[in-house]
Amino acid sequence: MKALTSGQAVQPIDSRAGRAWMAGGSQRGLRFLAEGDFASFFALELKRVERSGKLLLLMLLDVSKALEGGDSKIVLSGILSTLTTSTRETDLRGWHKDGSSLGVIFTEIGEAEKGFVENAVLGRITKLLEAKLNPSRAREIGISLSFFPEDLVLGRGGSVANAGIIPSSFENSVLKTSGRTLKRLVDVAGSGLALVTLSPVFAIVAVLIKLTSEGPVFFRQERVGKGGRPFEFLKFRSMYVANDHKVHQEYIRNLIAGNGPSGEGAVYKIKNDARVTPVGRFLRKTSLDELPQFWNVFRGEMSLVGPRPPIPYEIEYYAVWHRRRVLDVKPGITGLWQVYGRSRTTFDEMVRLDLRYVRTWSIWLDLKILLKTPHAVLSGDGAY
Numbered sequence: 001m002k003a004l005t006s007g008q009a010v011q012p013i014d015s016r017a018g019r020a021w022m023a024g025g026s027q028r029g030l031r032f033l034a035e036g037d038f039a040s041f042f043a044l045e046l047k048r049v050e051r052s053g054k055l056l057l058l059m060l061l062d063v064s065k066a067l068e069g070g071d072s073k074i075v076l077s078g079i080l081s082t083l084t085t086s087t088r089e090t091d092l093r094g095w096h097k098d099g100s101s102l103g104v105i106f107t108e109i110g111e112a113e114k115g116f117v118e119n120a121v122l123g124r125i126t127k128l129l130e131a132k133l134n135p136s137r138a139r140e141i142g143i144s145l146s147f148f149p150e151d152l153v154l155g156r157g158g159s160v161a162n163a164g165i166i167p168s169s170f171e172n173s174v175l176k177t178s179g180r181t182l183k184r185l186v187d188v189a190g191s192g193l194a195l196v197t198l199s200p201v202f203a204i205v206a207v208l209i210k211l212t213s214e215g216p217v218f219f220r221q222e223r224v225g226k227g228g229r230p231f232e233f234l235k236f237r238s239m240y241v242a243n244d245h246k247v248h249q250e251y252i253r254n255l256i257a258g259n260g261p262s263g264e265g266a267v268y269k270i271k272n273d274a275r276v277t278p279v280g281r282f283l284r285k286t287s288l289d290e291l292p293q294f295w296n297v298f299r300g301e302m303s304l305v306g307p308r309p310p311i312p313y314e315i316e317y318y319a320v321w322h323r324r325r326v327l328d329v330k331p332g333i334t335g336l337w338q339v340y341g342r343s344r345t346t347f348d349e350m351v352r353l354d355l356r357y358v359r360t361w362s363i364w365l366d367l368k369i370l371l372k373t374p375h376a377v378l379s380g381d382g383a384y
Contacts, residue, residue: 031093032080032083032094032095033092033093033094034094034095034098035094035096035097035098038092038095038096038103038105039096041092041094042058042092042103042105045092045105045107046148046149048107049107049149049320050149050320050321050323051321052108053320054107054108054109055110055111055114055147055148055149056105056106056107056108056147056148057106057121057145057146057147057148058103058104058105058145058146058147058148059103059104059106059121059143059144059145060096060101060102060103060143060144060146061083061101061102061103061104061141061142062100062141062142062143063075063076063079063100063101063102063141064099064100064101065140065141065142066079066133066137066138066140066141067100078129078132078133079102079129079132079133080102081132082125082128082129082132083104083125085128086124086128087104087106088106090107090108091105091106091107092104092105092107093105106121114147118145118147122143122145125143126138126143129141149320149323179362179363182363183303183363183366184300186304186363186366187298187300187303187304188298190297190304190370191297191298191304192298194291194294195294195295195298198291201288201291202292205217205236205283205288205291206236208279209236209277209279209280212277212278213237213240213241213277213279213280214241215240215241216237217236217237218234218235218236218237218292219234219236219238219239219289220233220234221233221311222311222312223309223310223311223312224309224311224312224315224326224331225301225302225309225326225331226326226328226329226330227326230312231296231301231302232301233293233296233309234292234293234295234296235290235292236289236291236292237280237289238276238277238279238280238281238283238284239273239275239276239277239280240276240277243275244275247270247273247275248270249313251270252311252313252314252317255347256314256317256319256322256347257317258346258347258348286377287377290333293333294333297333301330302330302332302333303330303331303332303333304332304333304334304370305332305333305334305357305365305366305369305370306329306330306331306332306357307325307326307331307332307335307337307354308332308335308337309326309331310326324355324358325351325354325355325358328358329357329358334369334370334373334376335357335369336353336354336356336357336369337350337354338373338376339372339373339376340353
């Protein structure tokens with residue numbers, strides 16, 4: 001922990017039952033979880049609300065500026081006291097970032113209670129901080145409120161969440177540091193090699209697109225990446241320009257709800273879509289339209305293997321458990337769905353394959369999927 005003053009204001013307690021932060025002197029008895037423990041409890045509570053359908057409210061307090069003065073021990077004492085007296089026994093309090101950011105997890109909140117709870121918590125905490133400290137010092141404390149799991153992927157009004165409010169230490173990835181490093185090395189090497197060796201194919205496809213339809217060669221679209229972060233997704237354009245995306249939006253809404261076309265299996269792309277150009281139909285059938293995503297991989301926005309990145313409006317129709325597929329790992333060009341199900345599976349089955357990939361990830365699984373992908377692509381089975 002960073003030193004808050006020349007004397008330590010808060011001391012860590014090491015115990016096998018779980019470390020806690022406890023203020024010294026007058027703050028004896030006020031317990032706050034250490035950074036690692038707070039993140040672990042958050043991950044646990046997030047899993048619980050995903051199963052129960054309830055929400056949790058995460059309040060983060062940036063106290064770094066307020067603790068810069070010589071009276072930091074007194075200020076911290078007031079903040080800890082405020083959080084203890086204004087929260088329930090069932091709420092979890094701790095350090096989001098040691099010495100600079102505190103957090104409180106308010107659990108078991110119903111959807112109908114969101115607005116009331118948000119206003120009540122913010123109003124009460126602000127009022128008590130001003131009383132314990134003073135208005136000017138209280139204003140130095142930045143407070144953010146986020147409802148989970150929805151704000152982990154969706155922001156206010158259904159837009160993609162801004163990454164700044166999502167605490168990076170809460171990204172629940174099964175990949176350890178060594179695994180992430182190895183996966184990234186494979187991504188950089190694989191995407192770099194693909195961009196170089198496939199450059200003649202890029203040129204041919206670009207010429208075919210320009211000769212057969214008006215519009216740009218590349219189709220650029222906002223997609224949702226790991227942790228709900230938006231990025232610009234690249235494909236070769238396979239549709240006529242100025243088409244109505246609401247056709248696809250309505251189709252996806254029905255697909256996710258389980259109301260897809262009967263008698264032919266639920267496919268992720270619309271069959272016989274009139275918006276697709278003749279060349280685009282060939283590109284889709286052979287998956288050549290996906291080649292520009294090697295640039296997304298090289299840039300670090302995607303991986304060679306992972307769940308497919310959704311369009312923001314798709315996530316608006318997700319059930320709570322569906323959202324997990326975009327939280328833990330980077331989206332990929334190929335994955336279990338493309339190799340074992342592709343467009344023949346239902347949406348729920350696709351999500352289960354994505355979650356299975358996250359749970360069972362290994363570098364060998366990635367290599368196995370990569371080796372099986374060419375056959376899936378060449379067969380064209382399930383592609384539209």
